[in-house]
Amino acid sequence: MKAGHSQAMFFQSRAAEKVRNPVLQKALQKAKPLFSGKRAKSMAALPDDGLEFEQLRDACAGIRDRALTDLDVWLEIFEDNARARGAEVLWARDGDEICKLVIDVAQRHGVRKVTKSKSMLSEEAQLNEALAAAGIEPVETDLGEYIIQLAGEAPSHIIAPAVHKSLEEVEALFAKTHGRPQEERTSADIPALTREARGVLRQHFLSADMGISGANFLIAESGTAALVTNEGNGRMVTTLPKLHVVITGIEKVVPTLEDFATLMRLLPRSATGQTISNYVSLLTGTRSEEEVEGPTKTVFILVDNGRASLVGSAYQEMLRCIRCGACMNHCPVYFSLGGHAYGWVYPGPMGSVLTPLYTGIENALDLPHASTGCRQCSSVCPVRIPLPDLMHGLREIQHERGLRPWGERLGLRAWAWLATRPALYRALTRLAARYLNWLADGSGRIRIFGFAPGWTAARDLPVAGNRTFFEQYAARKRD
Amino acid sequence: MRIALYVTCLVDLMRPSVAFAALRLLEATGNDVVVPPAQTCCGQPAWSSGNRPLAATLAQKAIAELEGYDAVVVPSGSCAEQIVKVYPQLFTDDPVWGPRARALAGRTHELTAFLAEVAGLEAVPGEFAGSVTYHDSCKGLRGLGIKAQPRALLARVKGLSLQEMGECEECCGFGGAFAENYADISARIVDRKCDSIAAAGADAVVGGDLGCLLNIEGRLRRRGDEKTRVLHVAEVLAGEVKA
Numbered sequence: 001m002k003a004g005h006s007q008a009m010f011f012q013s014r015a016a017e018k019v020r021n022p023v024l025q026k027a028l029q030k031a032k033p034l035f036s037g038k039r040a041k042s043m044a045a046l047p048d049d050g051l052e053f054e055q056l057r058d059a060c061a062g063i064r065d066r067a068l069t070d071l072d073v074w075l076e077i078f079e080d081n082a083r084a085r086g087a088e089v090l091w092a093r094d095g096d097e098i099c100k101l102v103i104d105v106a107q108r109h110g111v112r113k114v115t116k117s118k119s120m121l122s123e124e125a126q127l128n129e130a131l132a133a134a135g136i137e138p139v140e141t142d143l144g145e146y147i148i149q150l151a152g153e154a155p156s157h158i159i160a161p162a163v164h165k166s167l168e169e170v171e172a173l174f175a176k177t178h179g180r181p182q183e184e185r186t187s188a189d190i191p192a193l194t195r196e197a198r199g200v201l202r203q204h205f206l207s208a209d210m211g212i213s214g215a216n217f218l219i220a221e222s223g224t225a226a227l228v229t230n231e232g233n234g235r236m237v238t239t240l241p242k243l244h245v246v247i248t249g250i251e252k253v254v255p256t257l258e259d260f261a262t263l264m265r266l267l268p269r270s271a272t273g274q275t276i277s278n279y280v281s282l283l284t285g286t287r288s289e290e291e292v293e294g295p296t297k298t299v300f301i302l303v304d305n306g307r308a309s310l311v312g313s314a315y316q317e318m319l320r321c322i323r324c325g326a327c328m329n330h331c332p333v334y335f336s337l338g339g340h341a342y343g344w345v346y347p348g349p350m351g352s353v354l355t356p357l358y359t360g361i362e363n364a365l366d367l368p369h370a371s372t373g374c375r376q377c378s379s380v381c382p383v384r385i386p387l388p389d390l391m392h393g394l395r396e397i398q399h400e401r402g403l404r405p406w407g408e409r410l411g412l413r414a415w416a417w418l419a420t421r422p423a424l425y426r427a428l429t430r431l432a433a434r435y436l437n438w439l440a441d442g443s444g445r446i447r448i449f450g451f452a453p454g455w456t457a458a459r460d461l462p463v464a465g466n467r468t469f470f471e472q473y474a475a476r477k478r479d
Numbered sequence: 480m481r482i483a484l485y486v487t488c489l490v491d492l493m494r495p496s497v498a499f500a501a502l503r504l505l506e507a508t509g510n511d512v513v514v515p516p517a518q519t520c521c522g523q524p525a526w527s528s529g530n531r532p533l534a535a536t537l538a539q540k541a542i543a544e545l546e547g548y549d550a551v552v553v554p555s556g557s558c559a560e561q562i563v564k565v566y567p568q569l570f571t572d573d574p575v576w577g578p579r580a581r582a583l584a585g586r587t588h589e590l591t592a593f594l595a596e597v598a599g600l601e602a603v604p605g606e607f608a609g610s611v612t613y614h615d616s617c618k619g620l621r622g623l624g625i626k627a628q629p630r631a632l633l634a635r636v637k638g639l640s641l642q643e644m645g646e647c648e649e650c651c652g653f654g655g656a657f658a659e660n661y662a663d664i665s666a667r668i669v670d671r672k673c674d675s676i677a678a679a680g681a682d683a684v685v686g687g688d689l690g691c692l693l694n695i696e697g698r699l700r701r702r703g704d705e706k707t708r709v710l711h712v713a714e715v716l717a718g719e720v721k722a
Contacts, residue, residue: 012661019663332650336667370661372654372668373527374617395529404528408656412525416533419488419519420540429492436492445700454662459669459697462493462709469486469495473514 005126008343008355008364015370018337023166028335031163035329038273039380049275051265060266061384063259064320067220067251071311074220074253075302081223085285087298092247094305095125101301102127102212102245103134109243109297111136111209115201117229117237118142119214120158120323121247121303123345124358127212138212139204141233146197150177156339158346159271159325164338201233211237211295215248216322217263218302219282221256225300227281228267230274238283244295246283251307251319257282263322266382270324306358314393318353320383327377327387333370342367349377349387356394365403368394429468437466480510483548485541485587487558488520489689497689500717501554501590508598515544521561526569527655535569539576542566542583550597551587554713555688556619557655559589564622589619590713591687595628603632605718607639609682611710614672614695615648616688629687629712636715644679646671653694669698676707683708685715 007014018024043053067074079089092098098121106114114131116122116138128138128149140149144162148155150173155161162170167185174196175182185193213234215225225246227234238244254260268274287294310319328334328348339347343364344355352367368391377387398404418425439446440463449456482505486498498514505512522537541562545551553559563584570576594600611633619625633639652658652668672695676684684699684707686692696709714720 015661016663019667025667332652332668332671333661333664336664366661369657370664372617372650372652372657372665374650374654375621376617376648376650379621392527392529395527396531397529399529399531404530408528409530412528412530412533415520416522416525416537419522419537422517422519425519429488433492445697452659454659454665455697457662458666458701459694460700462693462696462700464494464496467495469491469498470516472495473498 006344006355006359006363008359008367011341011343011364011366011370014341014343015337018341023169024164024338027164027166028338031160032329032335035325039270039326039329040273042269042273042275045275046269056262056266057382057384059262060322060382061320063254063262064322064383067254067259068311068316068319071250071253074255075250077255078218078220078223078253081221082285082300083223085223087223087285087300089300089302092301092303092305094303095127098122098125098247098301098303098305099127099130102247103130103136105243105245105299106131106136106210107134109209111243113137113139113204113208114210114212115139115141115204115208115237115241116145117211117213117227117234118145118161119212119247120155120345121214121249121305122212123155124303124305125247127247139201139208141201141204141237142229143194143197143231143233146201147173150174154340154345156347157325157328158323164340205233205236205240208237208241210243210245211239211241212245212247213238215246215252215283216267217260218248218253218300219255219257219260220253222284224257224282224284226260227279227283228264228277229281230272230278232279235279235281238281239293239295242296243299244283244297245299245301247301247303249307250302250304251321267322267324270326270380270382310357315353315357315390317385318350318357318390320385321350322383324382326380326382327385330376330380332372332374332376349391350385353387353390353394361394361397361401362403365398368392368398426468426470430471433468433471434466436461436463439463480549482510482512483545483551484512484514485518485521485545485551485553485558485562486514487553487555487689489693490554493693494689494711496719497554497711497713500711500713500719501552503604503717503719504590504594504600504713505552505598507602507604508594508600510598513548517544521558523558523561523565524655526561526565531569534565538566538569538580542576542579545587546579546583549586550593551583552590552593553587554590554711555690556589556616556623556625557688557690559587560618560622562587589623589625589687591628591632592623592625594716595631600632601635603635603716605716605720606637607683607715607720609638610640610642610680611683611685611715612642612644612676612679612681613647613712614644614651614676614684614686614691616686616691617650619687620648625687629685632716633685633712639715642679642681644675644681644684646675649675651691651694653688653690655690658694665694666698669694670702673698673702673704677704681707683710683715685710685712687712
């Protein structure tokens with residue numbers, strides 16, 4: 001598979017830069033307790049509604065599994081029902097095909113401006129660049145997406161795309177783009193900045209010829225796209241222009257409205273800690289004769305881009321993902337780096353699994369290893385994706401394909417060779433203990449250790465003494 | 480009951496007092512305690528790197544030398560998890576090693592879980608004049624459900640008071656080879672842990688996994704904190720703490 005625009009191979013150097021960026025670190029430090037705190041609070045309140053987290057996750061995982069087991073069947077049912085309601089259904093194999101289909105639809109309808117509600121698929125396809133190259137202006141209307149579009153950046157989080165940006169950076173961007181002098185701002189000014197963006201975006205909503213949105217779910221039984229949003233821009237994008245294009249992954253299909261309702265018990269709670277998001281839109285077909293609003297043409301673009309290859313594989317569980325962001329919101333690595341270090345569209349634990357699978361295992365060697373194995377992600381995942389186990393599986397594939405560095409391979413083999421020879425192992429560890437103790441020089445710690453330069457770059461290596469346990473234990477037994 | 484103590488390679492080399500403390504505690508349960516002499520490493524580094532065959536080789540060695548006991552006790556959540564959770568995965572379809580791995584997994588316990596739940600240890604020998612804050616190591620906590628056991632045991636240590644830190648269940652950033660291979664990220668994570676420890680203001684931070692403790696102690700000292708003691712829960716419970 002091709003790497004596309006993935007920068008995941010530069011993970012190490014990007015990480016080095018991100019941990020040393022004080023503005024980013026401050027933004028992450030501020031966001032972390034908000035994300036985890038809000039989720040924890042809403043989960044703790046589940047019993048008030050007669051609900052229980054573990055049971056709900058079983059139900060949600062079960063719904064996703066049922067859809068994935070017969071994915072082709074549910075997609076066909078969706079397609080039939082969507083067409084019956086007047087929508088067009090197109091299929092895209094990869095990002096290039098998404099761009100081609102969208103531009104083709106746009107050109108056929110003389111579209112010059114497109115308003116967009118958040119869509120990670122359009123990031124997979126780098127659709128904005130393609131639209132601009134075709135002379136069509138794309139305008140991101142989710143506030144966070146709008147900010148990063150102005151900054152010329154990619155989202156760093158799947159539900160909070162501008163979480164890495166500080167208030168000062170946003171103020172500077174708005175002042176420059178909206179043509180006004182820059183001001184001193186505090187968090188009390190956030191509503192004013194939001195109103196400012198809203199004023200600008202309103203003009204775009206009214207003048208756009210086409211709206212592009214993603215879909216949180218596709219509901220097969222009714223041919224419906226379900227959209228879960230908070231800002232209201234999603235409604236504008238999907239109802240004001242005459243033409244609405246929905247771009248979403250083929251794995252997003254669920255059989256029934258009832259299934260969707262169950263998933264909604266956990267999606268907003270896992271994502272933002274809300275019992276329900278401000279807007280939940282169910283978009284079915286085109287405007288009928290007695291309706292006064294809504295598009296006269298709806299086009300679904302259902303995308304593979306690597307997904308079909310996971311069906312029936314050891315990684316099918318990853319397709320359960322409902323894009324809530326809880327895994328990254330509870331990831332110590334994500335909150336040390338932000339999302340950009342991961343190098344492709346999806347950051348955090350879900351990205352560490354998806355990026356290698358979608359862009360090539362050999363193109364994202366660090367991602368499955370850049371994890372402490374803490375399992376916080378899998379303990380919060382609303383659809384029980386065993387993210388650490390999937391990352392582990394990718395580590396095994398790297399090993400099998402000889403993609404691990406020779407130093408690591410040799411070191412482990414030497415270690416295992418020694419560890420299966422207890423007498424030799426005892427002798428060498430006795431020597432090692434003396435060596436470490438000599439390096440510590442009576443201080444109880446080593447400050448620079450050539451065998452673990454990374455370790456001692458940031459911390460001391462505590463040393464307890466010059467004799468191993470087994471040496472001391474043998475001596476005690478002799479006494 | 481004949482109990483085998485699995486010392487772990489890290490304790491053997493870096494902090495022998497943890498194993499002596501574990502011995503003392505296990506002997507206090509009134510059982511026969513043996514230290515199988517040929518034990519070395521459980522194979523976790525090989526497993527974490529993705530080298531399944533090597534992990535299986537080391538697992539077979541450990542299974543063969545540990546399966547003859549009524550119980551195997553490990554003073555580490557992560558090594559215990561390796562035996563309890565990973566060994567059976569290594570031999571899922573193996574007709575010989577599969578049953579042996581599963582049998583060993585069923586008899587293997589993390590130290591505090593064994594003391595609190597299996598042996599029902601009432602009185603602990605340790606005394607500690609001061610406050611401690613407890614760091615929940617990830618593999619023990621989320622892998623084996625170790626949470627209440629160490630706290631229940633620590634509550635019986637004379638003189639000790641528990642002062643919980645914020646985000647005590649948050650990873651310390653150790654992660655085995657992760658700390659070396661992704662040193663920048665690991666340092667950032669352990670810094671947050673050190674902030675939580677500093678905010679708790681206890682005399683000592685206590686945990687059940689030496690890897691995490693070396694990481695935390697190393698970073699605290701590098702930050703200039705010479706005061707906060709970093710202790711394994713076995714050392715505190717057994718009174719193997721030098722004044």
